[in-house]
Amino acid sequence: MPFGKTRENCAIAMNNEYHDADRVEKPVPDFPTAVVRDDRIGLLNKSNWLFLALTAACLGFALYLGYTSTVPDGELITVHFADGHGLKAEDALRFRGITIGQVEEIRLRDDLAGVDVDVRLRPDGEAVAREGSVFWVERPQLSLSRMSGLETVVGAKYLGVIPGPADAPQSSEFAGQENPPRLRQSSDVSVLVRFKDGSGIESGDAVKFRGVIVGEVSDVRLDENFQFVEVRAQLVDRAKVLAQTGTVFWVERPKVNFRDGIRGLETLVGGKYLALMPNPSDGLAQTEFEGAEKPPTNWQDWTPFSRIGDAWSKDEKNPADAMSGEGEEVNDRPARRVLGRIRETIEALDDAVN
Amino acid sequence: MSGFKACHCCGLVHRMPTLGIGKVAVCSRCDTPIHRQRAAGKSTLPTAAAALGAFILFWPAILLPILDIERLGHHHESSIVTGTIQLISEGSWFVGFVVLLFSIIFPLLKIMMLLELSVLGLFHRKHRAVTYRLMESAGKWSMMDVLLLAFLVMLIKVGSLVQFQVGPAIFAFVLCVAMSMLASLMFDPHAIWEDA
Ligand SMILES: [Zn+2]
Numbered sequence: 001m002p003f004g005k006t007r008e009n010c011a012i013a014m015n016n017e018y019h020d021a022d023r024v025e026k027p028v029p030d031f032p033t034a035v036v037r038d039d040r041i042g043l044l045n046k047s048n049w050l051f052l053a054l055t056a057a058c059l060g061f062a063l064y065l066g067y068t069s070t071v072p073d074g075e076l077i078t079v080h081f082a083d084g085h086g087l088k089a090e091d092a093l094r095f096r097g098i099t100i101g102q103v104e105e106i107r108l109r110d111d112l113a114g115v116d117v118d119v120r121l122r123p124d125g126e127a128v129a130r131e132g133s134v135f136w137v138e139r140p141q142l143s144l145s146r147m148s149g150l151e152t153v154v155g156a157k158y159l160g161v162i163p164g165p166a167d168a169p170q171s172s173e174f175a176g177q178e179n180p181p182r183l184r185q186s187s188d189v190s191v192l193v194r195f196k197d198g199s200g201i202e203s204g205d206a207v208k209f210r211g212v213i214v215g216e217v218s219d220v221r222l223d224e225n226f227q228f229v230e231v232r233a234q235l236v237d238r239a240k241v242l243a244q245t246g247t248v249f250w251v252e253r254p255k256v257n258f259r260d261g262i263r264g265l266e267t268l269v270g271g272k273y274l275a276l277m278p279n280p281s282d283g284l285a286q287t288e289f290e291g292a293e294k295p296p297t298n299w300q301d302w303t304p305f306s307r308i309g310d311a312w313s314k315d316e317k318n319p320a321d322a323m324s325g326e327g328e329e330v331n332d333r334p335a336r337r338v339l340g341r342i343r344e345t346i347e348a349l350d351d352a353v354n
Numbered sequence: 355m356s357g358f359k360a361c362h363c364c365g366l367v368h369r370m371p372t373l374g375i376g377k378v379a380v381c382s383r384c385d386t387p388i389h390r391q392r393a394a395g396k397s398t399l400p401t402a403a404a405a406l407g408a409f410i411l412f413w414p415a416i417l418l419p420i421l422d423i424e425r426l427g428h429h430h431e432s433s434i435v436t437g438t439i440q441l442i443s444e445g446s447w448f449v450g451f452v453v454l455l456f457s458i459i460f461p462l463l464k465i466m467m468l469l470e471l472s473v474l475g476l477f478h479r480k481h482r483a484v485t486y487r488l489m490e491s492a493g494k495w496s497m498m499d500v501l502l503l504a505f506l507v508m509l510i511k512v513g514s515l516v517q518f519q520v521g522p523a524i525f526a527f528v529l530c531v532a533m534s535m536l537a538s539l540m541f542d543p544h545a546i547w548e549d550a
Binding site: 031032033034035036039054055057058059065066068069090 | 358359366367368369370371373374376377378379380381382383388389390391399400402403404406407408410411413414418419430431521522523525526529533
């Protein structure tokens, strides 16, 4: 008898044996009669319309979801760049620190002369789609003292924008800038220092003046004749005035005092840095230097000269400064914060020097 | 008298009394409803409606973005389908196929079979019994509800490390799970042979 049959077998057993009682030849055992009750699940008893409405509601909901998530809700603009800088679809367009759009697609132009970046603006960000708006690919540019991996650690690139004048007409095609506007008229100065011995200096090491980071080593390589080590360094912002005739560069290794124990991670990891001492008198702007093998003897005692910066003062009027007020709020990223701090330090330094 | 029916739950065979409209016959041993007489329409209608709803919602649930992950500024939207494709294309064959099988194929099979049993009736009566059993076993392995739980746990646990935003698919997904559960709950296997 089918007592204790499993759920699955039950149905098939009924099909074969019990559905048609007449077919059973053996005398039918005395089966209990099922108890009849009022159907308490009233819902199942209600009209068919209820269930059809349920299906219709599902259909409506599915269509609604499909519609809202496939039909884009903002304007599409195209920005042309010469270099994509690793920008990807789904990267953000940010303004004043918030996302106002998303990169939808990046296409190589047919003539291979650049890339077209399609950006879908959010409705509240549509105002930036007007003539005169400046777009650029924001990416970590300076990796100061051992933060060279910043780009991979902190990750995504994004598009930055500074909107054009408020009364400018609408536009949907833009030519992107290669660099963020604040660095566009870059106040950084690249200097080249030749050393007989690299002393282990590496790209990404800091350039320090009086123990303060004023720049970064961007490249270290041997020259064509294997005679020198060429160290390229960026001096940030106003520290550029330190690059003038007579400035001495050397590779400084921090002294580790084992008796007192090693203090600070800096000593362990990024020990070396490029140190510099400016010319004690007025000099001319210069970007190529011969590195010194040893620090000048009295470099700690160096005193400010009267008119530091004269050599570079012809481009004192710096358009980037005007922009940076705007940029400060847009950039909330660690690299920028570090840069900002460095800039403050340099400004303080500059004030002290003057 | 309409013959004999076994209790779906405990297997006890009952003599079926004639049922009036709005009445239900329950097992004398375990109280499980064996057969109910609906006031109007076929007894499979509730199942059919719910299964159809589940079927409709299934597509937005797997195709629309279900998660928007923001990690260190990188945005990534993924649906169940694109996520599975990504898993497989990145070489995670095993995990990819497990997800494909248990989150996409089995749930779809279950819904399709419920539909077949309740409305379509494409197969011969004999085969429908097989369909029913398949549905029962496929249903056990359709892990949509488990996937949903996994999502919720993930949202709570990883929430502080990575920024999550649920996509529109999650709503379709929840409803789809609810609908297919409702459909299989309301399905009365006796209905398979009732009207043939
Ligand atoms: Zn029972």
